[in-house]
Amino acid sequence: MQTTSAASPVTPSTTSFSPVGVIWLKLAVIYLIIGVGMGIMMGASEDFTMRPVHAHVNLLGWATMALAGLIYSVFPSAGSSKLARVHFWLANVSLPVMAVSLGFVVSGSRSVVPVLAISEILAAAGIIAFAANIFLNLKGR
Template sequence: MQTTTQGAAAPLSGAGIVWLKLSVLYLILGVAIGMAMGASHNFTLRPVHTHVNLLGWTTLALAGLIYSVFPQAGASRLAKAHFWLLNLALPVMLIGLTLLVTGNTAMGPVLAVAESVAALGVLAFAANLFLNLKR
């Protein structure tokens, strides 16, 4: 797939493609959790389902699209920090949240640390856009 920039065809950024592919994996996971909850009529994992779809599918897909449209932002050190902070924190956060909502209250501190790391990733993304998106 290619995008057009000022009349010339340019390939999508590698950073954008990685983000988009990862987002689809989270979409598949979110759909699977939703189907399992619907089939069992047990909605205990609703918060996990929501986080998978919002932070996994939607956030990663939007970052991938943004980094494809603005490849200079996608190639920055802040984009790399965003990628690693979010993608290391998100699985820990989802597992911790799953364990927490199913009764393991010891996961509270683990969840808090993972959430904080994910938030740092979001801040890196915000800084990246403010610093690297120019007219």
């Protein structure tokens, strides 16, 4: 039987990637489960009111966070920076508040609009921190 060494150039080594993106990837998968669960519920009930919540949980929660996790794993200098911590907390505090308040607003509770607006500003600030981090701390090896 043929065996391959862990140090073989054709075998990806688990030590090639920094663990700084792991928490991002695990949270992204949790958002994916929630987003997909909402999609299945909408399809089953034929009530698509929560469509924007589903889209934002999947796109900001799953797609954007998974991409950040992968980028931060490949570029640990960016992943372990202060801007990455700012990005992490802004993204993960804003999205749950935004998802719940958006759910209320699309269901007709207009009084929640200020909470939604604040969460959206925080989410946008997180994206700005991410962009600044990429421009300032992404270094080729």
